[in-house]
Amino acid sequence: MTHAMNAIRRGVPVLVLGCLLTAGCDTVDRLLEAENPGAIGEDQLSDAALLEVLVNSVGGELTSMYDDPFIWRGSMFTDEQVTGINWEQTARLNLRVISFDEGDADGMFSAMSSYRFIADSVAGRLRNLLDSPASDERMALVLTHAGYSYTLMAEVMCEATINVGDQIYSPAQLAEFAVPRFEEAIAVATAAGTDDILNLARTGLARAALLAGNSALAMSAARDVPENFTWWVEYADQIVDNVMQARVTGGNHALGVHPGFLNGTFGEQDLVATQTDPRVQHTPSWTTGHNALTKLYKPYQSLPYSEFNGETIADGGEPLLYDDDTDIRLASGIEAMHHYYEAAGPNGTGPMGTTLEFVNARRAFGNQAPVNLSGDALMEELRDQRGRDLFMGGFRLGDLRRWKANGIGDFFPQGTHPNPEWGPYGDATCYPLPSSEYEGNPNIRRTG
DSSP states (O other), rough: TTTTTGGGOOSSHHHHHHHHSSSTTTTHHHIIIITTTTSSSSGTTTTGGGGHHHHHHHHHHHHHHHHIIIIHHHGGGSEEEEOOOHHHHHHHHTTTOOOOTTTHHHHHHHHHHHHHHHHHHHHHHHHHHSSSGGHHHHHHHHHHHHHHHHHHHHHSSSOOSSSTOOOOOOOHHHHHHHHHHHHHHHHHHHTTTTTHHHHHHHHHHHHHHHHHHHHHHHHHHHHHTTOOOEEEEOTOOSSSSHHHHSSSSSOOEEEETTOOOTTSOTTOOOOOOOOOTSOOBBSSSSOOOOSSOSSSOOOOOOOBBBBOOOGGGGOOOOOOOTTTTTTTEEEEEHHHHHHHHHHOOOEEEEETHHHHHHHHHHHTTTHHHHHOOOHHHHHHHHHHHHHHHHHTTOOOOHHHHHHHHSOOOOOOSSSBOOOOOGOOOOOOOOOOHHHHHHHHHHHHHOOO
């Protein structure tokens, strides 16, 4: 798929539309009257001439939240990154300590909820605006976004409400909401003959099915996704840049690789010879940035990023840092295969052979020697390869939570933080429902 074919636009019109579609935006009237009198009026949202604006606005919400908070803050709890931000709240987040009354919880839930609401709302409007909604690729795309909105929310939130409702849903329940949206998207994309959206929806369905504990559905959805399939969330030519670029540049850089993924011993300098896997590359030496404390080995672009070049420092290559227009994968064929083989188990057979053959193919990509494993040891190696293939791509928090919930193991960082001054890790594994929701939703109350 080319970048032009799945461009996801964002900007002021998206923000205006987001407010109009949601019930609680108090600033809409002032915005339309004082700042943008030519903006879209609420009565125009059923105008068929605005179909492209509606569709692009859904993608714009994803683009706005995908780099931050979903990836940047979503990876804070995991063994992917250490932070060099000199803010106490961010340090606590990196320590796996977060409270429902702090801004990060509110920011994450708000971003997730905005994407979810707009995707569902636009899908409903398209049923009336489109001539043939059951075979229109725009309907397929928006339904796929709706499925992703529930899936991503399930991966980062401890629990969530929907549309100021009176029920608080678990991650598994949120994933279940995603499933029929993906399934309808697959049916519409098939009728429309649009393979790219079809494979995006299949990959998303496999991801949601794993969360929902439905291995058979995950395998069925992922089976036919081509290995070379990629769908990008684009930042080139956008109003807002990819925030990851700012985290690895300048004197106040703030993003470093956690010891869990570091190619060598944390704290040592000149880590060159050990950097043989192109999927996880970082600066050979650490520096301190914004907080003048954390040892930051800045990550280079990994496989989920658009300028990943496959070069390794060990071979004298020059992997690239993030740029402000670096695009990020939302889905890929390799991701779909990871979903398939995790669901299939150690004795599985699928599009890329047996589970062992798939693992060894991924090890070969990472310049690693083949292994001859079975059972739990093979699945452990599969999880390691998944972490490398999807490094800093927005999957790790959901993966760690799923493995912990399924009794496979607790792989969240524990013990003393790499900054010993910060003390031991806490036990947070997700973002709590924020105080703003308890204050603004009259249908729920906080207990305990």
